[in-house]
Amino acid sequence: xxxxxxAAGRNCIMRMSEFELLSAREQIAKLYQQGVYIGKSKxxxxxxxxxxxxxxxxxxxxxxxxxxxxxxxxxxSTAILDEYLEQIEVEYLVG
Numbered sequence: 263x264x265x266x267x268x269a270a271g272r273n274c275i276m277r278m279s280e281f282e283l284l285s286a287r288e289q290i291a292k293l294y295q296q297g298v299y300i301g302k303s304k305x306x307x308x309x310x311x312x313x314x315x316x317x318x319x320x321x322x323x324x325x326x327x328x329x330x331x332x333x334x335x336x337x338x339s340t341a342i343l344d345e346y347l348e349q350i351e352v353e354y355l356v357g
Contacts (some may be wrong), residue, residue, distance in 0.1 A: 276335050278318040289334055301346035312346050
């Protein structure tokens, strides 16, 4: 008999649709606890942080860095990485 754990926990994989149902406060907590930080991007109005959480990416647009959130954007597309590619140090990713 195969047993599959359904309890919420660190080893459970979260789907993007589940993440989007969380409040903004819960989303931020989840990203800072379990997400992988990818990079930061600045525009005149916003500071954006990009994280990977399981099989999707989450970009947080802050009006004031880490104080006021403008938008939280989720995607499974790797196209969002384009803006951050110069920041990613590839030599640390390949062994």
